[in-house]
Amino acid sequence: MSLNPNKPQRGHDATNARPDPIKRDDHPRSHFSHDQVSAVPLRFGLLMSLAIRDLLHDRQVALCIIFSLVAVIAPLLLLFGLKTGIVGQLRTELLNDPANLEVRMIGNGNYPLPWLAELAQRPEVGFAVPLTRALNTQGDLVRDSRLFVANAEVLPTAIGDPLLAGVPLPPDAAHLVLSASAAARLQIKVGQQLQFFVARKLDGVSERGHMIMTVSGILSAARFARPAAFVTLPQLVAMEDFRDGFHVPQFGVDTGSPAPIRDKFAKARVYARNIDAVAPLALWLNQQHIETVTRQAEIESVRAITYVLGVIFAVIAWVSLLGCIASLIGAFLANIDRKRKDMAVLRLLGFRSRAVSLYIMLQALLLTGVAFLCGLMLYLAGSTLFNHILGRHLPGNTFVCRLQPAHLMLALASTLTIAVVVAGIGAARAIQIQPAESLRDI
Incomplete structure (x- = not known):
């Protein structure tokens, strides 16, 4: 009995004659090469x-x-x-409050201008301006008989003053910057004028010098809470010369001898460059036998x-x-x-x-x-x-x-x-x- 290879054998269905899929994939890598997979x-x-x-x-x-x-x-x-x-x-x-950068010099000294210049050039110092004796840093601010500030604090300022950052500085001796409390008492605004009085006693005679000044800016209460006026250094020097009995024409008084050339100051307004420089600056001043006051305790806290x-x-x-x-x-x-x-x-x-x-x-x-x-x-x-x-x-x-x-x-x-x-x-x-x-x- 011959078998026809093209004819299915008896007992087997033609549909079952397909190749085994597993046998057909005996060598899968021959059908799915690396190139084809990729x-x-x-x-x-x-x-x-x-x-x-x-x-x-x-x-x-x-x-x-x-x-x-x-x-x-x-x-x-x-x-x-x-x-x-x-x-x-x-x-x-802490960083934005300039008061935390201030290093206050206690007492009055006699510091020459070269020493003050050296102080201002130190790497720890961000701002320094000479300051007169404490008793000579007061003046009366008067707008009228009802609006006045007696014995207001008068402080010098200059370019780079961190306390007055963002506030227009006084361009000359005829201008000043008021603190918010002083401006509120005087009910005054920027650009308006007031009278500035300085009193002295010369040869037993009481004299009162005065001048008209213009408000160039107002400092916020958050920066400086006390009633105060910020003026140029020549204006502050003129105040001290007037109280010392010298002739100062800008105050409208003709008495007194000619003022000498100022080459020494009692102290300085000093601010550190940053928070980290407060302690080194205070230490350097203490080494110069100068007592200081800082807010180092608040900073450390x-x-x-x-x-x-x-x-x-x-x-x-x-x-x-x-x-x-x-x-x-x-x-x-x-x-x-x-x-x-x-x-x-x-x-x-x-x-x-x-x-x-x-x-x-x-x-x-x-x-x-x-x-x-x-x-x-x-x-x-x-x-x-x-x-x-x-x-x-x-x-x-x-x-x-x-x-x-x-x-x-x-x-x-x-x-x-x-x-x-x-x-x-x-x-x-x-x-x-x-x-x-x-x-x-x-």
Whole structure:
């Protein structure tokens, strides 16, 4: 009995005569070479679409990961918002208050101009101007019989005075700058005039010199609370010469001998260049046998508060951050192990290791981005609540919780960077999955 090779044998259906698929793929690499596998292009749009669809399909696990991230991101934003709001405000007030930079010289001396010039050139000094004796730094400011300031403090000023930053300086001896309290008592505005009086007693006769002066600026009460007038150094020297019995024509009095050329001063108005220079400047003056008064105690107090709160915030932040990283690593690794078959199918379809890694990182970035957006919304709600409830108990415009846009961008960049690093750990595990794993259950 001959067998026709073109005719199916008896007892076998023709439809069952197809080759065994496993035998047909005895040498899979001969059919799927490296060049053919790499022929699948690495298209970002395709990977993004697959990542989004996979997250939507597996939404329960995705929501669990998002909520675990929100539980860390929102408290951290509020924590750093409080740090910036409270500690940052304390430090800002410390740095912006010129009174904290002042180094007051106690007592009267006899300092020559070369020494004062050397003082002004020291690296610790931000501003220095000679000052006359304390008894000669007072004058009467009069607008009319009802509006006047008796024995107002008169201080010299010049270019670079940190106390008058942003306020027009007096251009000459006929102009002055008033403090807010003095201007309020006089009910005067910038550009208006007043009478400036200086009294003395010469040869048993009481004399009172006066001159008309124009207000060139008004200093805020936050900068200087006492009633005072800021004048040029020649005007202050003229006041002392007048009280010492010399002839000063600008005060309208003809008595007295000619004033000598001034080459020595009793002290100086001195301001440090910055907060850190206050202590070295005071130490140098003390070494010159000059007693000083500074706000070093307040400066150190704010620094101590800033340091302690900074350490507390840093410890809490690092503990939360490490917990978040551990949680992310566990979640991503568990998710990859759960989807080993899906990853193997992607590899079988021609996705190379680079594509699979990018796929995992895209999912991590999507989850982290959504979590950061939710955390940001919770932060905005929490910070508004803090500022509304607690801000009412703080003076001025002090805020409790605040982050600048730059801080938020830095937080977003840091969060995404951590997500990429953690996803990289998962990707390193995912690329070890072999395409053959997808065929085991067939």
